[in-house]
Amino acid sequence: MADVVYLHVGSPKTGTTYIQDRLALNRSQLARHDVRYPIGARGDMFHAALDLVERPWGGMLAEAKGEWDALVKRTRRAHGSVVISHEILAGATSEQVERAVTSLAPAEIHVVLTSRDVARQVPAEWQERLKHQGRMTYRKFVRRVQKPRTQLGRSFWQVQGVTEVLGRWSRQLPPDHVHVVTVPQPGAPHGELWRRFCRAVDIDPAWAPLDGVRRNPSIGAAESSMLRQLNSRLRHTDLEDGDYRALVRHLIVHETLAAEPVQQRLTLPPDLYDWADEVFDSWREWIEGSGVDVVGDVExxxxxxxxxxxxxHDPDRARPRAVADSALDALVAVIVEAARREDPDDQLTARVGKVARRLRER
Structure with missing residues (x-):
């Protein structure tokens, strides 16, 4: 059994994709220093985390059955220290946290939370929900985030609230086994987040020389507006979740829209910075009072x-020309992908044609 297990539990949109990619790229080098990142055959820990938190996730929960126990078995076979990382672990309930910690005993457990200021997290979380077929306007989303008792508010703070996440994950651990890694503000030296993460999990950055290439980049206000409107149209079709992930989330958003420089950066509405400061004050008070380890600067x-x-730039009132431009970029990407396919009559093409007919019939 591993001597020490570091559970990196999120939060989403805090550089987790980059961190996980770098850990995976340097697995063999890290293993030479008795640091294991036991991703298994799937290449990441998403299914294991999904199995633990038991979320539907577009019909993917069924295929994740048993993956957490499989990850635990790989961890038990390891020696030295082990890093387990996925951002959806932030949303684990108290019961699921207890299951995770108990299943990894008797290893010494540490919890690591990468955290970013709420002014950057609110627009990032809205965009992430758009990439999962969301249709809510930005202003409505922001209003509900400010009301923690709403369903959306609860789901946001369950994964983004420092006090909420660590209130569940740190309950059974001494403060020096809980590490808050703050995400640097823009302008920080390249690799600063990685160096901070390494300090939290007791890794020498030189042990992982290969830089990560995967990112989960943001898109601009106009592109977000186009995606939200596209999702509203697609709701009237029977496009399957897997096809949405392949065509919209990956092809249109990640590979096309996010590949271009952001022209109109999406930010928090200007009138909400006083509220954002209040959130920061509550986080700082909890962090300083709890005695947990802070890697970086709480500021x-x-x-x-x-x-x-x-x-x-209000994404709910984006310039029509800019929205049309992003829609044309998306259309070009889909046409090129369709032309690339060897068999024009394959199942996906047939389903896309069915979706088009449904839209014409509206």
Missing amino acids: DLRPVRPAPGEVW
Whole structure:
């Protein structure tokens, strides 16, 4: 059994994709220093985390059955230290946290939370929900986030709230086994988040020389507006979840829209920075009072207000020309992908044709 297990539990949109990619790329080098990242045949820990938190996730929960126990078995066969990482672990309930910690005993357990200021997390979380077929306007999303008792508010703070996440994950652990890694503000030296993460999990950064290439990049205000409207149209079709992931989330968003420089960065509405400061104050108070280990600077969690006179781009009122441009980019990507396919009569093409007919019939 591993001597020490570091559970990196999120939060989403805090550089977790980059961290996981770098861990995977350097698995063999890390193993030479008795650090294991036991991803298994699937190549990541998503299914294991999904099995633990038991979320439907577009019909993928069934195929994740047994994956957490399989990850635990790989961890038990390891020696030295083990890093387990996936951001959806942030949403685990108290019962699921207990299952995770108990299943990894008698190893010494540490919990690591990468955290970013709420002013950056709110727009990032809205965009992430759009990539999972969300249709809610930005303003409505922001209003509900401010009301923790709403269903959406609860789901947001369950994974993004420092106090909420660590309130569940740190309950059975001494404070020095709980590590908050703050995400640096823009302008920090390249690799600073990785170096901070390494300090939290007791890794020398030199043990993982290969840089990560995978990212989960953001898109701009106009692109977000187009995606939300596209999702509203697609709701009237029977496009399957797997096809949406392949065509919309990966092809259109990740490979096409996110590949271009962001023209109109999506940010928190200007009138909400006082509220964001209050969130920061509550996080800082909890962190300092709890005695948990902070890697980085807690001041990185303080929202950075926009410069005087800076124009705010409202994604609910994006310029029609900019929205049309992003829609045309998406259309080009889909056409090129369709032309690339060897068999024009394959099942996916047939399903896409059925979706088009449904849209024409509206």
